[in-house]
Amino acid sequence: xxxxxxxxxxxxxxxxxxxxxxxxxxxxxxxxxxxxxxxxxxxxxxxxxxxxxxxxxxxxxxxxxxxxxxxxxxxxxxxxxxxxxxxxxxxxxxxxxxxxxxxxxxxxxxxxxxxxxxxxxxxxxxxxxxxxxxxxxxxxxxxxxxxxxxxxxxxxxxxxxxxxxxxxxxxxxxxxxxxxxxxxxxxxxxxxxxxxxxxxxxxxxxxxxxxxxxxxxxxxxxxxxxxxxxxxxxxxxxxxxxxxxxxxxxxxxxxxxxxxxxxxxxxxxxxxxxxxxxxxxxxxxxxxxxxxxxxxxxxxxxxxxxxxxxxxxxxxxxxxxxxxxxxxxxxxxxxxxxxxxxxxxxxxxxxxxxxxxxxxxxxxxxxxxxxxxxxxxxxxxxxxxxxxxxxxxxxxxxxxxxxxxxxxxxxxxxxxxxxxxxxxxxxxxxxxxxxxxxxxxxxxxxxxxxxxxxxxxxxxxxxxxxxxxxxxxxxxxxxxxxxxxxxxxxxxxxxxxxxxxxxxxxxxxxxxxxxxxxxxxxxxxxxxxxxxxxxxxxxxxxxxxxxxxxxxxxxxxxxxxxxxxxxxxxxxxxxxxxxxxxxxxxxxxxxxxxxxxxxxxxxxxxxxxxxxxxxxxxxxxxxxxxxxxxxxxxxxxxxxxxxxxxxxxxxxxxxxxxxxxxxxxxxxxxxxxxxxxxxxxxxxxxxxxxxxxxxxxxxxxxxxxxxxxxxxxxxxxxxxxxxxxxxxxxxxxxxxxxxxxxxxxxxxxxxxxxxxxx
Numbered sequence: 001x002x003x004x005x006x007x008x009x010x011x012x013x014x015x016x017x018x019x020x021x022x023x024x025x026x027x028x029x030x031x032x033x034x035x036x037x038x039x040x041x042x043x044x045x046x047x048x049x050x051x052x053x054x055x056x057x058x059x060x061x062x063x064x065x066x067x068x069x070x071x072x073x074x075x076x077x078x079x080x081x082x083x084x085x086x087x088x089x090x091x092x093x094x095x096x097x098x099x100x101x102x103x104x105x106x107x108x109x110x111x112x113x114x115x116x117x118x119x120x121x122x123x124x125x126x127x128x129x130x131x132x133x134x135x136x137x138x139x140x141x142x143x144x145x146x147x148x149x150x151x152x153x154x155x156x157x158x159x160x161x162x163x164x165x166x167x168x169x170x171x172x173x174x175x176x177x178x179x180x181x182x183x184x185x186x187x188x189x190x191x192x193x194x195x196x197x198x199x200x201x202x203x204x205x206x207x208x209x210x211x212x213x214x215x216x217x218x219x220x221x222x223x224x225x226x227x228x229x230x231x232x233x234x235x236x237x238x239x240x241x242x243x244x245x246x247x248x249x250x251x252x253x254x255x256x257x258x259x260x261x262x263x264x265x266x267x268x269x270x271x272x273x274x275x276x277x278x279x280x281x282x283x284x285x286x287x288x289x290x291x292x293x294x295x296x297x298x299x300x301x302x303x304x305x306x307x308x309x310x311x312x313x314x315x316x317x318x319x320x321x322x323x324x325x326x327x328x329x330x331x332x333x334x335x336x337x338x339x340x341x342x343x344x345x346x347x348x349x350x351x352x353x354x355x356x357x358x359x360x361x362x363x364x365x366x367x368x369x370x371x372x373x374x375x376x377x378x379x380x381x382x383x384x385x386x387x388x389x390x391x392x393x394x395x396x397x398x399x400x401x402x403x404x405x406x407x408x409x410x411x412x413x414x415x416x417x418x419x420x421x422x423x424x425x426x427x428x429x430x431x432x433x434x435x436x437x438x439x440x441x442x443x444x445x446x447x448x449x450x451x452x453x454x455x456x457x458x459x460x461x462x463x464x465x466x467x468x469x470x471x472x473x474x475x476x477x478x479x480x481x482x483x484x485x486x487x488x489x490x491x492x493x494x495x496x497x498x499x500x501x502x503x504x505x506x507x508x509x510x511x512x513x514x515x516x517x518x519x520x521x522x523x524x525x526x527x528x529x530x531x532x533x534x535x536x537x538x539x540x541x542x543x544x545x546x547x548x549x550x551x552x553x554x555x556x557x558x559x560x561x562x563x564x565x566x567x568x569x570x571x572x573x574x575x576x577x578x579x580x581x582x583x584x585x586x587x588x589x590x591x592x593x594x595x596x597x598x599x600x601x602x603x604x605x606x607x608x609x610x611x612x613x614x615x616x617x618x619x620x621x622x623x624x625x626x627x628x629x630x631x632x633x634x635x636x637x638x639x640x641x642x643x644x645x646x647x648x649x650x651x652x653x654x655x656x657x658x659x660x661x662x663x664x665x666x667x668x669x670x671x672x673x674x675x676x677x678x679x680x681x682x683x684x685x686x687x688x689x690x691x692x693x694x695x696x697x698x699x700x701x702x703x704x705x706x707x708x709x710x711x712x713x714x715x716x717x718x719x720x721x722x723x724x725x726x727x728x729x730x731x732x733x734x735x736x737x738x739x740x741x742x743x744x745x746x747x748x749x750x751x752x753x754x755x756x757x758x
Contacts, residue, residue, distance in 0.1 A: 009071035013109035076372025088142035194554035204230035218553035219719035241372035256423035275350035370519035380525035389511035394503035397425040514541030557750035564735040594671025643668030
């Protein structure tokens with residue numbers, strides 16, 4: 001039996017012909033660009049008889065496989081005798097003098113494949129291959145040519161295909177087995193919870209129909225397995241090839257891993273990869289990706305293929321721990337290793353930014369692959385502010401002043417470009433208008449110039465101080481965001497004593513979320529708190545064609561007693577109401593058994609109330625969330641909530657923090673949640689800018705900037721209480737605004753039976 005394996009030429013050659021090291025990977029990633037404008041300028045110089053953007057495809061038999069390879073050739077150039085040259089164009093920010101004929105074998109490989117297919121289709125005995133490199137700033141070019149006969153082309157292509165065939169056979173065997181098991185897979189529990197079947201069915205239908213959905217499903221329904229299971233079934237039925245499970249928090253990534261592990265126990269056979277942030281998974285004390293500082297970076301590409309084949313053949317659930325084991329075995333960078341695995345896995349668990357951030361995203365996912373991929377966006381309410389962060393960029397004057405001094409004698413061009421930005425930002429400091437809707441094109445041009453000189457310095461001296469590297473990435477980000485700048489952005493400036501901060505601030509991320517998610521078969525946005533639905537659908541890039549579903553809590557609402565204490569927690573009243581609040585908390589926990597979590601809108605407010613509570617009730621054991629807690633600290637905090645103990649524990653935490661979302665303290669571990677305040681973000685410049693923007697487009701700006709984000713934190717915190725059928729307890733809401741219609745309209749059904757404490 002002959003198997004067909006479809007793959008793009010670029011994917012094929014990049015897999016086989018990895019070269020250099022992670023250090024030089026910095027060079028190729030940042031200096032070799034897509035360069036669409038540069039490509040087009042060169043193509044405009046072609047003669048009328050020449051051709052550009054020529055699609056080519058062919059079948060290449062190899063043993064019991066048939067490879068269907070395709071790609072798009074930049075140019076076919078014809079001379080007066082009809083002889084043809086295949087032109088492959090690459091753009092760079094480095095001086096073209098740095099590039100020799102043999103610098104990038106992978107580029108020759110692409111061009112040779114195009115030449116082979118064209119020669120085969122047109123029965124040519126020989127053909128010319130040309131690599132054209134263009135410097136994006138100076139437009140200077142360098143060209144390299146090779147003459148190859150058809151037999152040389154065929155031998156080269158077969159050699160590349162033969163090297164790839166080892167992985168291809170393994171992949172095909174896995175996919176065949178995976179799909180059979182996925183079709184036969186049953187739901188991993190004896191029965192569905194109320195609403196769970198509806199959620200799973202909605203996800204499957206969305207994937208089947210190639211749509212997107214916004215699903216609000218109450219806490220405790222089992223959203224993780226209810227979204228992953230139908231996606232696995234869709235793989236088995238041939239609708240998908242892969243899924244991305246996207247989330248913002250470590251704890252929800254762990255829940256996804258557990259769901260995949262449960263499905264594997266029930267018979268699924270998926271290759272699942274978890275991507276862990278570089279600074280967390282790096283084996284070194286300091287993240288420095290150069291061969292001088294890291295043995296896992298030096299020669300990375302010489303060993304990565306063997307590492308990929310090894311883990312792919314022997315593992316299914318490739319968690320952080322598994323990846324670290326194989327990374328040490330093969331001496332490869334664990335972070336880069338996980339990125340390589342992401343391209344070949346059936347399921348990837350990772351942060352939002354690997355899909356939605358234009359500065360970070362997995363760029364080797366081609367359009368054909370996206371069409372066979374679903375995005376499962378967990379805790380989707382978090383994506384709004386995360387996306388604003390992804391699509392914004394800032395610059396600090398002080399960094400450029402320091403660099404202009406540091407490199408004054410060492411690199412005059414770099415120093416001058418840094419000084420130019422410093423002087424420009426200094427001149428803006430004198431302006432009265434600190435907020436502008438317009439993009440400052442002059443500043444963008446200055447940052448592009450600085451970025452070019454900084455890149456040259458970094459490539460030549462990889463040991464350069466960290467300030468230059470950090471500032472280089474900041475300017476790169478600034479330039480990229482500037483290209484996205486439109487009416488949904490503003491530019492604002494802050495005067496910070498002697499420093500100046502200028503920020504390109506994304507107010508409405510909906511368009512860019514939609515753009516970055518374009519091409520995927522389906523997007524599943526789900527959360528317990530997508531309320532109000534119109535707000536989240538609007539800001540997450542939804543359209544009228546998208547599906548929307550809301551699934552109520554499967555649990556009896558009488559299991560949660562909901563109390564409202566109408567007392568002001570506004571900043572001006574906090575000192576006055578602190579004692580009554582402390583008394584209420586002490587009285588409530590005295591009447592109730594078990595442990596409580598008390599949430600506050602800020603650390604300062606939390607610490608003040610905690611101090612007062614300790615004085616009022618010194619006999620009660622408390623534990624307090626602190627700023628910048630490590631993973632170990634977080635685990636110890638949660639582990640302290642023990643069931644069936646005589647000594648109750650009161651945990652003090654922050655709304656919107658690490659303990660207010662995705663935390664499971666089931667059964668007797670948690671008997672009550674007290675929420676102090678309506679969760680409004682702190683009043684500040686950015687929130688007020690957001691408010692003014694949405695007012696200007698006909699929305700309620702105050703609600704969009706403050707009320708909806710704040711109440712989302714409240715709903716998430718309250719959701720920590722009822723996590724299973726056996727859970728019960730008390731939710732206390734302390735703030736007089738909870739009696740206003742605006743806030744009560746955002747209450748879930750299971751909170752609407754509240755009583756008021758007088």
